[in-house]
Amino acid sequence: MKQKLTILFAFFTLTVFGQKSETVELKWKIGKNEKLNYYTVMSNIDESSFEMDFGGLFKALSDSTDSGLNKSKDLFKKINKTFENQNFITTLTNKNNGVIDIVMMTKSKEVSEEENNTADENNDDEILKMMQSMTQGVMLRGSVYETGGIHSFWVKSDQKNLIALFFELPSKPVKVGDKWSLNINLIANDQNFDCDSSFKMNEVTLTDIKKINGETIAVLKYNIVEYVKGNFNTPSFFGGKGGQKETMMKFTHQGIAEFSVDKGRWVNYDGIMSLEATGVVTANNKTKYTLIDEKNASR
Numbered sequence: 001m002k003q004k005l006t007i008l009f010a011f012f013t014l015t016v017f018g019q020k021s022e023t024v025e026l027k028w029k030i031g032k033n034e035k036l037n038y039y040t041v042m043s044n045i046d047e048s049s050f051e052m053d054f055g056g057l058f059k060a061l062s063d064s065t066d067s068g069l070n071k072s073k074d075l076f077k078k079i080n081k082t083f084e085n086q087n088f089i090t091t092l093t094n095k096n097n098g099v100i101d102i103v104m105m106t107k108s109k110e111v112s113e114e115e116n117n118t119a120d121e122n123n124d125d126e127i128l129k130m131m132q133s134m135t136q137g138v139m140l141r142g143s144v145y146e147t148g149g150i151h152s153f154w155v156k157s158d159q160k161n162l163i164a165l166f167f168e169l170p171s172k173p174v175k176v177g178d179k180w181s182l183n184i185n186l187i188a189n190d191q192n193f194d195c196d197s198s199f200k201m202n203e204v205t206l207t208d209i210k211k212i213n214g215e216t217i218a219v220l221k222y223n224i225v226e227y228v229k230g231n232f233n234t235p236s237f238f239g240g241k242g243g244q245k246e247t248m249m250k251f252t253h254q255g256i257a258e259f260s261v262d263k264g265r266w267v268n269y270d271g272i273m274s275l276e277a278t279g280v281v282t283a284n285n286k287t288k289y290t291l292i293d294e295k296n297a298s299r
Helices: 002-021 054-061 066-083 113-121 125-134 157-167
Strands: 036-045 088-094 099-106 138-145 193-212 215-234 243-260 265-278 283-293
Touching (some): 099 157, 157 283
Antiparallel strands (some): 036 088, 099 138, 215 243, 243 265, 265 283
8 A cells, every 4th residue: 555655656746747847839820821819908907996906916926826826817807807898909910931920900999879879869970980990000010930039120119018018938948937038128218317226027937837628838927027216307408497306117017828839829818017106207007918819709
């Protein structure tokens, strides 16, 4: 009996060790004629509309155990219910040269029956359509390599940041516990800012590799922080008096995402970016970042 238990324990230990030491390659796998569409959420969160503690969310995100990750997912699901009417859609296509094209467009908002009736009554239907058409169009255009790196080096910083947050992958095979950084800079000041102190953390961690219905899923955790504090020197031109104003800015991005190693695409992606700022700019807001596969949206 003792020998059987010893063998069973040894088998269990080898299995767990094997899972932790398993290496996976995260790369985009999109067919030549395929269009991979993601409903894309980038919406400010009104904390007053949520009965939840955001401190608890970030505490859960900092916990790498299974219970911490499961709690984080549950909290994200609760927030997602508020953003059912997405207003962006992002399409990924294969350019057949190792590059994945990314185009984000505004998604047509469905007009309710009540809004239509009101428009008809006021003969404003054409005006309504015109206003909707004015808000349509491409909001982001860029590209990544199939292997995950940024390809469109020429885009503006804010657009490159979005591409990196949503679509950049590690450039080499990774195993559980491995960390890598994204090609992003969330804070950008000019020569008028004199920095006294700063801090930056840019980490994406592979926290788990699991099998779901035979499919290999990689679980990623995002932990990004950028902080600066110093004095902003107000220019004295255009009649200004000049002077200094103490200024602080802090960005954080916390998130959890699941990537299908076999299919080469996100299963889900959920993140929250926070901005705190005082001084020249005063801000305290949170923004929801979510990708929802169009094929899975109705499930």
